[in-house]
Amino acid sequence: MNHLRRDLLRQKRDLATGSAMFKPARIKLTLWYLIIITAICICFSALYYQSSIREIDRLISKVEIDQDGGKTPETPMANSK
16 A cells, blocks of 8 residues: 555656656657767777778888888789789
8 A cells, every 4th residue: 555655656746747758758868869979989980990000001111111221112013924
């Protein structure tokens, strides 16, 4: 009996404050914000990764050129016999 009264009081309070009515909307908005923030983080991470790879490749090429005495690295020809 006591738990029924407590449940009725909770439902009355929720209806008065509107929290029960907005709970599904709050959950949906939270999920959308989470998706948006995740997408932004993935995009920035991909951009950072690509720029890091380019910089590392550039530095490796520079070291290879310096070790070869200033010659550019040779690339094998596709149809060499």
